[in-house]
Amino acid sequence: MPEKPIKGEKRYFMTGNEVVAYAAVMANAEIMYGYPITPQNEIMHYWTRMAPKYGKEFLQTEDELSAGFTTVGGVLAGRRAFTATAGPGNTLMQEPISMAEAMRLPIVVVVQQRGGPSTATVIYSQQEVTLTTLGGNGEGFRVVYSTANHQELFDYTIKAFNTAWKYRFPTFVLGDGYQAKMRESLTMYDPEERGLKMVPTEAYVGKPGVPGIDRPPGQYRNTYNVEEEIHEVVQQYTKEFNAIAPEVAEYESFGTEDADLVIVSHGVVYRAVKEAVSELREAGMKVGYFRPITLRPLAEKELKEMAGRAKALLMAESSVGQMTRLVKEVIYGATADIHTLYKPGMGISAEDVAARVRSIL
């Protein structure tokens, strides 16, 4: 059995869902649990085609509750396990994700956002930001990477497994229907050949030896009897999450030092923003951009500094301010004017962004 589908580095032209499936195989993921929902289906399609060739497993479950909880079971057994979902499936998956948060289980979830609320469209949106970063009955102890292109889908799917297993917080790759279905060029590679070591996995249950005789039993719970108990647990998690935040948080920025206006965006919208900014700069306008790669945790320090300097901010996103709410919380106190370009459930083009900027400046 060949170990991996890709040797060395190679250029490919394929859909984002296919990229995610390849990335999971290249990251040595061992088992995927999933339930059909558009626009993430092809992740399962490509995974199931590759699975028997590379010794991988797949289980199609009865719903996303089950897909999430079986993924939880998979990581408890010590396997690099993942699932993928979207929209209403993401809603259902918040229950198992909250259990993973409570028990610090390193599940990896790929979300390909579709329109909302409810069934809405199967095409595209950025409306699952709130749900993915802060969903469930908890405090949002999770890492969320918002990708913008196929190269990032590949890179960050691999990275998600390492982040999850290193820090033991549920980790997400937040894509969208455009990224899922569009074909694009990227370089795929074997992370090990690049010196990128996969963080080793570890079983929580089913380890060698008889519990109580050779070792203590592994007993994991998410239920507590008294207020003080859960308070202490959440305080501890908060401390640990805040401590890792600066090294986990990622962002990209350009021209923010001298900008009259900085455009904040994430995911695929950032591509339109980047193009617009370069165009506007060429036209002599002092415009910059700030793009959080991690939506949770955010690059707080850098966002604060940027917002403290900027005269005005333009928030561009395909939702009614889901990213903006996260950013506003971090930059509280900044005096920059906040302008918005919200197109819920719709794509945003470089022309949209440039036109909005010209209407402000």
Next chain:
Amino acid sequence: MSVQVAMPKSWRVDTKPHKFCPGCGHGLVLKAMGEAIDELGIQGKVVYGCDIGCSLLSWDLFNVDTIQTHHGRTTPVITGVKRANPQVIGIAYMGDGGGYAIGSQHLVNAAARNERITVILVNNTQYGMTGGQMAPTTMPGQKTETSPYGRDPEKTGYPTQGPEMVAAITREGAYVARATVAKPKQMKDFIKKALENQISGGGFSFVEVLSTCPTNWRTNAEDTWNFVEKEMPKYFKVGEIKVPETLHKEGK
């Protein structure tokens, strides 16, 4: 002088006495399960999952690897573990609310997929942990907190026939039975077979156990026993429903 009460070897001594109410049937079921684990010598292989509801009180009861999950979600968690590591013996332990209401889709589909896990479902005809509400298994006419005038089957249907349903949707190789805490020897025998069937790779194994809840039934010892021994079997027939050829039928 301390008296050492006889308990299964696979139980965790330092977490005893267990956390269940006086008169609760869970202790009897879990003792039978502990003895079955002892006799099969699988303490080092079992991954035990318990649901939400009173069953969660067993999260540290055994000296076996244990996961306390969410309401109704123990079946998929143990399925996920078993799929990822087929070497373990997966036990999903739940109540009738977890198995037949909020987690019924998981039970049905795990059974239909013939997952190699063992599901033990304790039926005490109501939701115990939340204070005695009507469950899918509440008997016709039975008073609960949400059927204070007695369950009216015209409005809320008849009690769920769990093992009969599981037997109907599983193929040869599955093990399906209904036991009762009123017959402890038989109960242990059924639970043991449900584990043996998983060990041999037979298929989905399911045992419902009729059990007691004097706290929410508001019954004394005599009435409690009368309900589980006489009343419940009128609807819930005790015995084996589906036995793989590799396992011997009871009493043969």
